[in-house]
Amino acid sequence: MPSRLSLLVSTAVVLGVALAATSSDPMARADGAEVAPLPEHLADTGLFLPGSTTVRPENLAFSPQYPLWSDGASKRRWLSIPPGSFIDATRPDAWEFPRGTRLWKEFAYGTRKVETRFIERRADGSWRFAAYVWNEDGTDAVLAPSVGVAALRVESAPANRYVIPAEADCRSCHEGAAVPVLGASALQLSPDRDSLAPHADQVDVGVDLRTLVARGWLRNLPRQLLDQPPRIAASSPVERAALGYLHANCGHCHNAGGAPVPVGLVLAQEAASPAASTERVLHSMLGVASRFRSRAAPEATQIVLPRHADASVLAVRMRSRNPFVQMPPLGTRVADAESLALIEQWIDLALQSPKETTQ
Numbered sequence: 001m002p003s004r005l006s007l008l009v010s011t012a013v014v015l016g017v018a019l020a021a022t023s024s025d026p027m028a029r030a031d032g033a034e035v036a037p038l039p040e041h042l043a044d045t046g047l048f049l050p051g052s053t054t055v056r057p058e059n060l061a062f063s064p065q066y067p068l069w070s071d072g073a074s075k076r077r078w079l080s081i082p083p084g085s086f087i088d089a090t091r092p093d094a095w096e097f098p099r100g101t102r103l104w105k106e107f108a109y110g111t112r113k114v115e116t117r118f119i120e121r122r123a124d125g126s127w128r129f130a131a132y133v134w135n136e137d138g139t140d141a142v143l144a145p146s147v148g149v150a151a152l153r154v155e156s157a158p159a160n161r162y163v164i165p166a167e168a169d170c171r172s173c174h175e176g177a178a179v180p181v182l183g184a185s186a187l188q189l190s191p192d193r194d195s196l197a198p199h200a201d202q203v204d205v206g207v208d209l210r211t212l213v214a215r216g217w218l219r220n221l222p223r224q225l226l227d228q229p230p231r232i233a234a235s236s237p238v239e240r241a242a243l244g245y246l247h248a249n250c251g252h253c254h255n256a257g258g259a260p261v262p263v264g265l266v267l268a269q270e271a272a273s274p275a276a277s278t279e280r281v282l283h284s285m286l287g288v289a290s291r292f293r294s295r296a297a298p299e300a301t302q303i304v305l306p307r308h309a310d311a312s313v314l315a316v317r318m319r320s321r322n323p324f325v326q327m328p329p330l331g332t333r334v335a336d337a338e339s340l341a342l343i344e345q346w347i348d349l350a351l352q353s354p355k356e357t358t359q
């Protein structure tokens with residue numbers, strides 16, 4: 001019969017194994033098999049031609065029509081899927097990416113590359129997230145610790161400081177949506193691009209829905225979304241751009257698809273049902289009481305009070321960079337003045353009151 005001590009020891013061993021498999025060891029698979037660890041150097045993730053920092057031609061550049069605000073950093077993005085595979089768009093707003101899919105996003109201030117983020121779908125269907133930090137001359141980028149880097153000195157960044165998010169932050173944003181890929185979606189890659197979208201690439205930098213389908217990379221997208229490319233339903237161009245901005249910058253946390261956010265606000269759009277999406281978004285904010293109270297703006301009691309941006313919690317929280325108040329809560333230390341002006345213009349001038357919209 002085992003002694004009490006050996007029972008305790010074996011319990012600890014079992015617990016230790018369980019912990020390694022679930023949380024602390026990102027390389028361990030649920031079935032116990034090992035997968036290759038994340039490469040130490042960005043060059044070994046397959047982004048570049050060997051021995052260079054030239055992107056391989058088979059990695060396709062893409063540019064979401066509504067980008068995420070990241071304190072003014074400029075970005076480039078690429079997508080790769082294994083040869084012979086395809087993205088299944090049967091569910092137009094929850095694309096099924098093949099195992100082996102890889103995506104990269106490079107952040108730069110002017111000519112200074114700072115960081116390249118990497119997402120990969122593994123053989124077991126799970127996703128992994130990593131950040132690579134560039135050296136000053138832009139010749140090599142190395143894997144950042146999974147806790148991120150709190151203060152990287154970058155001369156051209158706001159206040160000369162740059163923050164690399166922790167892996168947990170990547171997951172807070174990317175795993176709140178139906179699919180962890182946020183910028184390559186039916187709405188974001190629509191050829192019917194919104195010319196008022198803040199901070200968007202205005203030139204054609206890469207693929208869209210039609211070119212992805214033509215290449216055979218995207219299949220089963222409902223025909224009607226090719227004939228009539230996705231477009232947000234809005235009563236004015238300003239409203240379209242405002243809703244697009246909120247979708248891209250907030251919709252991955254504020255959606256009706258089960259993101260673990262304890263408020264009823266919905267800011268995500270669905271390409272397959274534009275009118276219903278806009279209705280749901282407006283319904284969740286117009287004249288809706290907020291639990292939040294701001295000392296700086298005590299008159300703000302509703303999420304959105306039509307014609308009064310100053311008294312709308314949504315705008316108050318976008319303007320703030322107090323860490324307890326700011327929205328989004330992650331990934332930015334500088335408020336997005338240009339987009340805030342757009343949202344305020346929408347609330348002040350373009351929005352009708354709830355009574356008017358329901359009539």
Ligand code: HEC
Pocket residue numbers: 064066067068069077103104105117118119129130131164165166167169170171173174180181182183184248249252328330331
């Ligand atoms: C504040 C939320 C947020 C955080 C934190 C965040 N991301 Fe993202 N990420 C986004 C959004 C939104 C997009 C799509 C819009 C864009 O690229 O401008 C995106 C795009 C990407 C892309 C291009 C593929 C795609 O999903 O469109 C990669 C790669 C990526 N992120 C990796 C990461 C990694 C790795 C981390 C952590 C080190 C991270 N992200 C942290 C919100 C976030």
Ligand code: HEC
Pocket residue numbers: 172173246249250251252253254260261262263264265289290291292303313314317318324327328329330
């Ligand atoms: C990383 C996830 C995340 C992102 C991205 C995000 N939010 Fe939030 N938001 C939350 C959480 C969690 C709460 C609830 C806790 C709180 O009020 O701080 C919240 C609360 C709110 C509230 C208060 C709702 C109420 O009922 O009082 C508003 C308004 C809001 N967010 C707006 C936004 C806007 C606008 C954006 C984009 C510019 C955004 N959020 C992006 C996570 C997020």
